[in-house]
Amino acid sequence: MAENLYSLPQLDVLRLPGPETIHRRVLSNGITVLARENFTSESVVISGYLSVGSLDEEPERGGVAFLTAQGLMRGTEKRSFQDIFETVESIGARIAFAAGTHTTRVFGKALAEDLPLLLEVIADVVKNSTFPDVEFERLRAQHMTSLAIRDQDTRARAELAFDELLYPNHPYRFPTGGFRETVQGLQVEMLRSFHAAHYSPKGMVLAIVGAVEAHKAIATITETMEDWKPASKYERPPLLDADPPRSKQRRDIYLEGKSQSDLVLGVVGPSRFHDNYLAAALGNNILGRFGLYGRLGEAVRKTAGLAYYAYSTLSGGPGPGPWQVNAGVNPSNIERAVQIIADEIRRFSTQPVELEELHDNQANFIGGLPLRLESNEGVCGALLHIERYNLGMDYYQRYPQTIAEITTEDVLEVAKEFLDPDRLVIGIAGPKTEEG
Amino acid sequence: MNTKTQAPVHQHRLRNGLTIRLKEVHTAPIVSVWIWYRVGSRDEYAGLTGVSHWVEHMQFKGTPNFPAGALDREISRDGGYWNAMTWLDWTAYYETLPSDKLDLGLHLEADRMVNSLFDLPEVESERTVIISERQGHENEPTFRLAEEVQAAAFRVHSYHHEVIGDLEDLQSMTRDDLLQHYRRYYIPSNAVLTVAGDFRSQTLLKKIRKEFGALPSVRPPDRLHRREPAQHGERRVVVEGPGETPFLQVSYHAPPADHADFFPLTVLDSVLTGAASLNLFGSGISNKTSRLYRALVEGEIAASVRGGLAATSDPFLYTIHTTIRPDRSPESALEVLDREITRVLEEPLREEELIKAAKQARALFAFNSESVTNIAFWLGFSEMFADYRWFEEYPQRVEAVTVDDILRVAAKYLQSSNRVVGIYRPQNGQGNG
Numbered sequence: 001m002a003e004n005l006y007s008l009p010q011l012d013v014l015r016l017p018g019p020e021t022i023h024r025r026v027l028s029n030g031i032t033v034l035a036r037e038n039f040t041s042e043s044v045v046i047s048g049y050l051s052v053g054s055l056d057e058e059p060e061r062g063g064v065a066f067l068t069a070q071g072l073m074r075g076t077e078k079r080s081f082q083d084i085f086e087t088v089e090s091i092g093a094r095i096a097f098a099a100g101t102h103t104t105r106v107f108g109k110a111l112a113e114d115l116p117l118l119l120e121v122i123a124d125v126v127k128n129s130t131f132p133d134v135e136f137e138r139l140r141a142q143h144m145t146s147l148a149i150r151d152q153d154t155r156a157r158a159e160l161a162f163d164e165l166l167y168p169n170h171p172y173r174f175p176t177g178g179f180r181e182t183v184q185g186l187q188v189e190m191l192r193s194f195h196a197a198h199y200s201p202k203g204m205v206l207a208i209v210g211a212v213e214a215h216k217a218i219a220t221i222t223e224t225m226e227d228w229k230p231a232s233k234y235e236r237p238p239l240l241d242a243d244p245p246r247s248k249q250r251r252d253i254y255l256e257g258k259s260q261s262d263l264v265l266g267v268v269g270p271s272r273f274h275d276n277y278l279a280a281a282l283g284n285n286i287l288g289r290f291g292l293y294g295r296l297g298e299a300v301r302k303t304a305g306l307a308y309y310a311y312s313t314l315s316g317g318p319g320p321g322p323w324q325v326n327a328g329v330n331p332s333n334i335e336r337a338v339q340i341i342a343d344e345i346r347r348f349s350t351q352p353v354e355l356e357e358l359h360d361n362q363a364n365f366i367g368g369l370p371l372r373l374e375s376n377e378g379v380c381g382a383l384l385h386i387e388r389y390n391l392g393m394d395y396y397q398r399y400p401q402t403i404a405e406i407t408t409e410d411v412l413e414v415a416k417e418f419l420d421p422d423r424l425v426i427g428i429a430g431p432k433t434e435e436g
Numbered sequence: 437m438n439t440k441t442q443a444p445v446h447q448h449r450l451r452n453g454l455t456i457r458l459k460e461v462h463t464a465p466i467v468s469v470w471i472w473y474r475v476g477s478r479d480e481y482a483g484l485t486g487v488s489h490w491v492e493h494m495q496f497k498g499t500p501n502f503p504a505g506a507l508d509r510e511i512s513r514d515g516g517y518w519n520a521m522t523w524l525d526w527t528a529y530y531e532t533l534p535s536d537k538l539d540l541g542l543h544l545e546a547d548r549m550v551n552s553l554f555d556l557p558e559v560e561s562e563r564t565v566i567i568s569e570r571q572g573h574e575n576e577p578t579f580r581l582a583e584e585v586q587a588a589a590f591r592v593h594s595y596h597h598e599v600i601g602d603l604e605d606l607q608s609m610t611r612d613d614l615l616q617h618y619r620r621y622y623i624p625s626n627a628v629l630t631v632a633g634d635f636r637s638q639t640l641l642k643k644i645r646k647e648f649g650a651l652p653s654v655r656p657p658d659r660l661h662r663r664e665p666a667q668h669g670e671r672r673v674v675v676e677g678p679g680e681t682p683f684l685q686v687s688y689h690a691p692p693a694d695h696a697d698f699f700p701l702t703v704l705d706s707v708l709t710g711a712a713s714l715n716l717f718g719s720g721i722s723n724k725t726s727r728l729y730r731a732l733v734e735g736e737i738a739a740s741v742r743g744g745l746a747a748t749s750d751p752f753l754y755t756i757h758t759t760i761r762p763d764r765s766p767e768s769a770l771e772v773l774d775r776e777i778t779r780v781l782e783e784p785l786r787e788e789e790l791i792k793a794a795k796q797a798r799a800l801f802a803f804n805s806e807s808v809t810n811i812a813f814w815l816g817f818s819e820m821f822a823d824y825r826w827f828e829e830y831p832q833r834v835e836a837v838t839v840d841d842i843l844r845v846a847a848k849y850l851q852s853s854n855r856v857v858g859i860y861r862p863q864n865g866q867g868n869g
Contacts, residue, residue: 009514009515009534012465015465040463041802041806042802043799043802043803043806081724082724082725082730085722085724085725086725088721088722089710089711089721089722089723089724089725089792089796090725090792090795090796091795091799092711092721092795092796092797092798092799092800093721093799094720094721094722095722096722109803110799111798111799111802138733138734138736141736141739141761142733142739142740142761144761144762145681145739145759145760145761145762146739148679148680148681148762149679149681149759151679151680152577152678152679152680152681153575154575255678256678257677257678257863258574258575258678259570259571259572259574259575260568260571260572260574260575290512291505291508291509291511291512292496292508298505301565302504302505302561303561304561305560305561305562305563305564305565306564306565306568307565307568308565308566308568308569308572328568328572329568330564330567330568330571360509360512360513363513363514363515364512364513364514364515365515366515367513367514367515367516367534368514368515368516368517369515370464370465370466370515370534371466371515371516371517371532371534373464374463374464374466374807374808375806375807376806
């Protein structure tokens with residue numbers, strides 16, 4: 001709303017990432033490289049993703065995408081596991097790969113002087129991983145331990161129950177790490193064939209930000225990565241629409257010996273491509289994030305004193321991710337907490353937010369931008385966001401105006417479209433109460 | 437060295453005793469304001485455990501000038517964020533804000549140093565929130581184990597209990613207990629104000645004088661100080677609970693952060709368990725070439741191992757945490773760990789290991805100096821046990837450590853008679869011994 005602009009933070013938008021400072025090149029093998037210089041730090045960060053994730057695995061092989069990503073650094077044709085980590089750790093650098101649902105994240109950080117070495121190792125492990133047998137067995141045993149810990153974690157179990165109920169016929173119901181029974185059944189050959197079939201430069205995006213001249217950074221990536229040719233012509237089939245339950249659903253998981261219960265409550269939310277996504281994000285901030293958790297924090301923590309945390313999250317990825325509320329409460333307070341949260345969701349989805357709330361949250365989004373973009377990691381995240389969702393190089397420079405134009409009607413419209421209080425899905429994990 | 441770390445630190449002290457450390461960083465229009473109080477869980481008697489942390493929560497419940505919720509709105513409205521933390525030796529509050537909102541951070545910290553309300557309904561509402569926080573911790577086997585190890589390590593010193601406090605005390609503490617604690621410790625002479633970011637020091641100093649200069653001048657309170665006697669003989673604790681995964685925690689009594697042995701022990705930790713992050717807000721680097729990772733994880737006994745040497749004002753603990761594979765026992769992990777400790781005691785480290793530790797320290801120091809929030813954190817944190825130069829000289833002090841230093845501190849601290857061994861034994865799995 002133009003009449004609100006005077007009260008919102010005024011940013012020098014030309015200091016934000018934009019077409020003047022973002023360098024972009026698409027390599028001949030399909031890798032997109034984005035670079036921005038920042039000579040106020042001594043470090044350089046590389047962050048990006050490959051177009052491979054748990055969506056590409058068969059359910060009975062749950063965990064194969066996760067273990068393949070973890071296994072990349074376990075050995076290549078020319079380096080052993082210890083050689084790889086000796087190279088990385090001896091320069092105080094960090095490289096990590098992590099599989100998600102849609103993509104596999106790549107992350108590297110080092111002193112700028114060590115960028116060539118950092119990139120050489122990243123390129124080597126992405127292209128030439130061999131997944132040695134002995135390393136696979138170790139990795140799987142470590143992951144089985146993590147899954148045993150997950151089975152005792154109230155928050156993780158509530159999330160799993162929630163996902164299973166919310167996505168009955170959709171791949172989002174599966175956790176990216178798989179299950180103990182699926183991971184136990186994996187063989188090293190499955191990782192090797194998954195890597196061969198799905199790891200490809202096509203669709204890969206790398207952002208590089210730090211104390212390196214952009215053209216040199218892009219040249220170094222080109223030298224190390226452009227010779228990687230796609231080995232397979234695999235195309236991921238289109239993602240199914242979510243088909244959430246038509247009525248309220250709830251699942252309680254009992255874990256003995258615990259003191260607190262975790263609950264997850266929510267619906268299928270909009271994807272990042274939804275026209276009204278930013279209105280949903282702003283609304284979510286009002287509902288369960290602003291200050292110490294927005295309206296939910298006010299109702300559940302401050303007023304009722306029921307929980308140490310109660311907040312909402314809008315996943316906002318490329319698909320129909322969840323819009324959910326998480327809270328940790330004493331088992332005897334679960335019913336009260338669920339009721340308070342459901343009441344807040346009903347209010348949010350049936351009545352417009354107050355104009356003052358809207359302005360506060362618009363100011364929070366706009367004013368917070370320089371803080372979010374202070375670090376090299378933050379700028380990398382912004383560049384990847386622009387690329388992944390095709391938002392345009394000037395997205396962050398337009399962002400203050402875009403946010404300022406969101407109205408209370410926009411927020412209500414998107415809340416009504418997604419947050420149906422009569423179709424909430426609830427997952428709870430914790431100890432049994434005396435009442436059972 | 438980059439532009440953020442080479443700017444000088446401006447040091448001041450107001451007449452009422454408030455210590456001030458300022459560092460200009462003009463790379464982004466952001467500031468971070470921190471206020472540190474020399475009060476933490478070590479200042480608590482039995483019956484009042486957790487009072488420092490609870491007072492920290494009450495500092496967000498409003499003053500006559502800023503009713504509950506108003507502060508939150510003021511900070512968040514312009515995109516800022518704020519939080520607080522309580523630890524063994526200190527309690528700290530911070531706001532990271534657009535630089536044109538710097539005055540707000542100063543104003544609210546000066547205000548809540550003396551004007552917090554402690555309304556009874558708010559105290560009672562927060563009681564259940566804090567109990568919920570503790571119950572969330574109790575869900576974690578590693579918390580339950582750490583709490584028992586800490587209690588076993590400190591029979592006399594008030595590092596004996598966890599910061600969150602004992603449930604018994606959280607249920608019985610009164611508003612008056614909280615208020616008394618607040619009034620005793622929240623005074624300028626017991627506080628350090630640190631600011632890093634986009635400001636001019638001389639202008640800022642005038643503002644600080646205006647906000648804090650009129651606050652009362654009171655002598656700082658004496659700290660609770662009961663020296664822990666030397667331990668004679670290994671102590672062991674076993675915690676039983678749900679799950680299938682055993683955990684092993686081995687904690688050695690260790691020197692305080694300003695002691696000459698602290699940096700050699702830091703390097704030794706780096707060799708044994710990997711370079712730890714210096715920072716409360718970021719991750720460090722992997723530790724897969726560390727000696728204990730190779731022995732325990734590659735040795736197929738553990739799923740992970742991590743070490744940590746806490747920077748404290750009194751002697752605390754150097755701790756090695758190990759997550760054991762469900763099909764292995766904590767005792768087998770302890771055997772391997774002891775073998776590696778013996779190796780350190782008997783064979784000098786290789787020079788390459790020291791060079792690697794020094795490079796890692798330099799990189800981590802750079803990574804941890806990249807945000808104004810981290811810089812202001814370090815300015816204050818190091819003042820809690822030494823002074824700000826402790827952090828500024830960190831890479832050089834790591835680099836100065838010699839092979840002989842390592843041998844000396846290993847022999848002095850890594851003796852079984854100087855440690856507590858804690859075992860979490862899961863009740864529904866293998867690995868029970």
